[in-house]
Amino acid sequence: MIGNVIPIPWQRIKENNITPPYNNEYCFDFEPAGLNPGPCIAANVPSAMFSKTSSFTAASWFRFRNTSVASGGGILGNTDIREGFIMRANVNGGNIEVLTQLSGNLSGFPNGNFDIVDSSLSLDTNWHLMVVTYDGSETAAGFKIYLDNSSAIVSSSNNWTSSTNSTNSNQFYLGTTRINLSATYFNGNLDEISLYDYEMNSSNVNTLWNSGVPGDIFSDGLNPKHWYRMGEFATWDNTNWTLVDQGTGSVNGVSSLMNENDRIIRPT
Secondary structure, three states: OEOOEOOOOOOOOOHHHOOOOOOOOEEEEEOOOOOOOOOEEEEOOOHHHHOOOOOEEEEEEEEEOOOOOOOEEEEEEOOOOOOEEEEEEEEEOOEEEEEEEEEEOOOOOOOEEEEEEEEEEEOOOOOEEEEEEEOOOOOHHHEEEEEOOOOOEEOOOOOOOOOOOOOOOOOEEEOEOOOOOOOOEOEEEEEEEEEEOOOOOHHHHHHHHHHHOOOOOOOOOOOOOEEEOOEOEEEEOOOOEEEOOOOOOOOOEEEEOOOHHHEEEOOO
């Protein structure tokens, strides 16, 4: 209690150097409603993290708003159409289609890229985990995707040349892959987005999956470079949300075109 006021919720962050117990109470609700640009979160994550010559992992929990074709969209990315990294989930008939791509600009289209498109998940409004890993080998076989607790799905696309890389100076976003006229903004809920400067193996991914319930990935030894809790430790300044990076990289995210009530209690 503070005076006669009882704050709800109230988190004392590392008071007396004691970290509060882990909990996963919140997520962010993204509802673009046809807007372009739409609601998203920007973070200055260095694009070099997604270089064709660097190993990395990107992970996000996502949940569709409903089973209509308007659900889903861009989860995260830093692409300008030709260069960069993206993760996306869309409705495809009675299934959830996920797409991930690491691409570089050859001399226009088609791009040099590694990409994976998969529609093995049935369409629903449950929480799902999408994990993309890359080993820095500059080969398609080094680019993989895991869905929930599935086995790795390997890229079959490799039309890159050794002189083409994926680095750029583009802004990194959560809730979309880019901001321009052809951007797709996520329609639904996103939670616990984390980035790593190493390639996770299947055992790491299984730890992250945690039987379908997000866990404390630092206590689990996964050591995220960037970790956006999507609600926990976020602050509202009457205009934008600031998401405090809980990873070692210390790159906070700032919302755009989002409201205070876009942070919601995480649906089960």
